[in-house]
Structure formats: C-alpha cells, structure tokens
Amino acid sequence: MAKLEIDGVTKSFNTARAGRVEALSTVSFTVGEGEFITLLGPSGCGKSTLLRIIAGLEEPSSGEVRLDGRPITGPGPERGMVFQSYTLFPWLTVRQNIEFGLELKGLPRSERRAVADRYLNLIGLSAFENALPKNLSGGMKQRVAIARALANDPEVLLMDEPFGALDAQTRAVMQEVLLGAWEESRKTILFVTHDVEEAIFLADRVLVMTARPGKIKAVIEVRLPRPRPFSLKTAPEFLRLKEEALALIREETLKAVQMG
Amino acid sequence: MLNPKLFAPKEDIPRGLYTALGLACFLTILLIWSLLTYTGLVAPMFLPRPDQALKAGLSLLQGGSLTTDTALSVFRVSAGFFLAAALGVPLGILMGTLKVFEGLFEPVIGFIRYLPASAFIPLFILWLGLGEIEKIAVIFFGTFFQLTLMVMDATKNTPMELIEVSYTLGASRRDVFFKVILPYALPGIVDTLRITFGWAWTYLVVAEIVGATSGLGFMIMQSSRFLRPERIIVGILVIGLLGMITDALFKLIYRLSFPWLGKEGR
Numbered sequence A: 001m002a003k004l005e006i007d008g009v010t011k012s013f014n015t016a017r018a019g020r021v022e023a024l025s026t027v028s029f030t031v032g033e034g035e036f037i038t039l040l041g042p043s044g045c046g047k048s049t050l051l052r053i054i055a056g057l058e059e060p061s062s063g064e065v066r067l068d069g070r071p072i073t074g075p076g077p078e079r080g081m082v083f084q085s086y087t088l089f090p091w092l093t094v095r096q097n098i099e100f101g102l103e104l105k106g107l108p109r110s111e112r113r114a115v116a117d118r119y120l121n122l123i124g125l126s127a128f129e130n131a132l133p134k135n136l137s138g139g140m141k142q143r144v145a146i147a148r149a150l151a152n153d154p155e156v157l158l159m160d161e162p163f164g165a166l167d168a169q170t171r172a173v174m175q176e177v178l179l180g181a182w183e184e185s186r187k188t189i190l191f192v193t194h195d196v197e198e199a200i201f202l203a204d205r206v207l208v209m210t211a212r213p214g215k216i217k218a219v220i221e222v223r224l225p226r227p228r229p230f231s232l233k234t235a236p237e238f239l240r241l242k243e244e245a246l247a248l249i250r251e252e253t254l255k256a257v258q259m260g
Numbered sequence B: 001m002l003n004p005k006l007f008a009p010k011e012d013i014p015r016g017l018y019t020a021l022g023l024a025c026f027l028t029i030l031l032i033w034s035l036l037t038y039t040g041l042v043a044p045m046f047l048p049r050p051d052q053a054l055k056a057g058l059s060l061l062q063g064g065s066l067t068t069d070t071a072l073s074v075f076r077v078s079a080g081f082f083l084a085a086a087l088g089v090p091l092g093i094l095m096g097t098l099k100v101f102e103g104l105f106e107p108v109i110g111f112i113r114y115l116p117a118s119a120f121i122p123l124f125i126l127w128l129g130l131g132e133i134e135k136i137a138v139i140f141f142g143t144f145f146q147l148t149l150m151v152m153d154a155t156k157n158t159p160m161e162l163i164e165v166s167y168t169l170g171a172s173r174r175d176v177f178f179k180v181i182l183p184y185a186l187p188g189i190v191d192t193l194r195i196t197f198g199w200a201w202t203y204l205v206v207a208e209i210v211g212a213t214s215g216l217g218f219m220i221m222q223s224s225r226f227l228r229p230e231r232i233i234v235g236i237l238v239i240g241l242l243g244m245i246t247d248a249l250f251k252l253i254y255r256l257s258f259p260w261l262g263k264e265g266r
C-alpha cells in the first residue's frame, strides 16, 4: 500500500477582490514509503497549497489525502514541514529550536540532547548550538528548520522550497546535506521546488505541475544511481532529464505569465 | 564638520551623543524658563523663577507634605494601574488568541474607551463615595480599555507560520498558546504596560481634582486656588520625574528579559 495517497484533491479560495480563485484542479498521485518526490511547477501554480493540504493546515475543497490509508483531518507530528520562509522560534536557541518537538513529546532531557547533538552535527552547526536565530544567516536558519523537522522523526517530510532563498552555492551544498540525511533515514519526502536541476538531482520521481489551477502534467522517473555525487549534475543522462523537464515547465511558465 | 551618518534614516549614533542630546534639550528648556523669568519678561505670579520653584519644593519636602502627597499618589496610580493590568492583560491575551472573545468584547471596549474618564467622576462619586476606591476607579477606567486592546494587538501579532509550524511538530492548542503565542507576545505586552502606566499618571490629577484631601493632584489644584504657581511647578516636575523613573525601569526589564529580540525589535 502507498504511504501517502492524494486522491482527487481540489482547492478554491474565496477572495473578496477576485472572487473564487481556483488554486488546484484535480490532483491525484501516490507516494511510496521512503520515496523522495519533488514537485516542480511555475510560481503560483498551487504547490504550497497542495503541501499545506497534505500537512493538514488547509482543507481541500474536495478530495482526500490519506496517510497509511487513514484520511488526514488536521496537522500532526507524523507529517513534518519545512516552510518557504524561515520559521524558527526567535526566543529559543538553535538547540532549543531543534528540541522543540521532542520536548512536546515529553522525551527526557538526556535523550533530547542526544538527538539534537546528532542533527546539529549533521547540519554542521554544533558550534552555534546556543546562538539565537537573530544571529544566524538565512542559510543557517533554514538548516536549523530542517534539523528541527528531522529530529522530530516524522513519517513524511514536507518541504516547501526550503532552499529557495539561498544562493546557488549554499543551495548545492544543502542539497547534498539533505540527500545524506535522507539516505540515512529513508524518510518519505515531498519536496517542492521551481528549480529544475534541484528537482531532478534529489528525486526518485519528479511530478511536473501545470500553471494555475495546478494539476499533475507529467511524471519524470529519475533512475539515477544513489548516492548521487555533485558531479552527477553534468552527466549525459542527467542533462537529458533536465532538458525534458525544462521543456515541460517552460510551456507552463509561459501560460502562467500570460495569465498574469 | 558634521558626520553625514547622523542624518541617515534609522542609522545608529554614538551612545554618548544620544544622552547628551536629551540632556541638552532639558537644559534648553531650563534656559528659556530662566530667560523669561529672570529678565522680568513674565511676572512671577504667572511663571515663577526656577529658584522660587526649588525653594518651594524644599520647603514642601521639609514640611513632610510632599513626601506623603507623593506616596499617596504613587499608591493610587499603582493600584489603579495594577488592577487594570491584572484584568486587562489576561483579557487582552484571550481576545488576541480566540476570535470568539475578540468578537464578544472588542466592540464594547472599543466604544467605552472613547468615553472620557473625567466625565464619569460624578458617577463614580455617586457609586463609590469620595474615598480611595473612587480615585483608583478613575485611573482604572482611564487605562483598562486601552491596555486591553493593546495587549490584544500584541498577542495577535504572533505570525501564523510559527503557530502552524508548531502544529506540524506535534503541538496541541494548549501548547500553541503557552509555548508559542505567549512567549512571542510577551515583549509587546511589557511594552504596552510601560506605555499605559504613563497614561495612568496623566489621569492622576483628574482623579484628585474632586474630593481629595491629599496627593500630588490635590496639591496642584490647591496651589492653583491659592495662587502658588511655584508649587504647581513642583507638583508637575515630581509627576514627570516619577513617570520617567518608571519608564526607565520598564525599559530595563524589557532589555534584560528579551535578549532574543533583534535590533529592530523583532
């Protein structure tokens, strides 16, 4: 059975200005246990909306999302989320931020510390464990947000353009860090991006979305070997996939731009 | 040559210069006061000379009445304010957290806060008599409603994303309230208390106009009746000084309690 089933999900928003805005037309797909899926789509096509529906933060207008066959009715710790913007608790240190979910679970202090130590090490911020978010750069903040989500050990990790605000170099390094963490934990990941290269480099499958109202336009299977070194990005097979995805996404971006 | 950075928007200036500027402003006011009075431009019965005010202050201090008046006024202001805070802070937090309570109370409070506290004095006297309770009620009435609305706003400022991320980390509604909304809103609440405590002082004189036999406000009114402008000045200066001290205390608490706030306040 699939880990996650998105079954005929649609979403419209009622707005005062523009009336009814259709964000998602029917979206259906399934995600297997331990699969790394990337969602690729032009800006405004409903990627965040879809992720928020899966997280349980937004209700679909129709359709259903199921985790292990059970319908989702609200947010829960089994579906961790990393937001597009940095959402650290500003009054907590880096370590306290990472331990936030563990503390809610009532994990004893020593265990919390051990888990946090592991993820601090993974994201390379052990030296900053007692720093406050205001003293971190954007890239560091996002690393902490990822560590906080991973430390909570969710079954599914939802990531909404987590590297969107980072420069190209930091972004590349973060992709490798994330792949490293995933290869170790084999969590089910749904990763939203509008960067074609990022989508292919990370994924087992890339779901390409149409312009708003978003639906799945095409699925690209990425059968590249793992672990994936950075150099893979220039391999012929990678470039072929990239070209395919670029052509698909270009069509939709043109539509999105014309739509305004 | 002036440092051009001094006039760059929001740019920091040296700490010493900052203090010096404030001091210079006070001294300028003192200078203008002296110029107006010592030259005889304004008669002492309208504006007394600084030395007359100083002498009046010293004699009131020696007579002991300034100390008791001040103590009593501090008590009234604090009692009225603490009562307003004790009720207004929880209510404001509740209204800022749950729309049900906002919908219930916001319209009424929004209406009452425009009613002048001074206009209620006759009613308060009718209901509460001329004792301490009535004075405290005036100060309470003057601050409670504004305070509640400001605490509500500070609470509402909590970014929805922080609340949402905590849900995805397993927080219950209770957790969201105690572990996200409260810590985030606390600095804003403390700042609200600082500002409204200042307003409580401004209601003091109003509260002590009628039916009081002591207090700084009473002393000011009494001095006006007996044409003792130098005593009025003393009363005003004491109130200003007390306000400044409490303001500085609140700011200190703020700075020490919330080291996580950035340079821009958040």
Ligand SMILES: Nc1ncnc2c1ncn2[C@@H]1O[C@H](COP(=O)(O)OP(=O)(O)OP(=O)(O)O)[C@@H](O)[C@H]1O
Residues within 6 Å of the ligand: A013, A014, A015, A021, A022, A023, A041, A042, A043, A044, A045, A046, A047, A048, A049, A050, A194, A212
């Ligand atoms: N709460 C809301 N109320 C009204 N309209 C909304 C709301 N949330 C999203 N929308 C609309 O739904 C559409 C999809 O938004 P969404 O944020 O999901 O897009 P996105 O694919 O994540 O875009 P981006 O790549 O820019 O982040 C947009 O047209 C947006 O204006």
Ligand SMILES: [Mg+2]
Residues within 6 Å of the ligand: A047, A048, A049, A084, A160
């Ligand atoms: Mg988005």
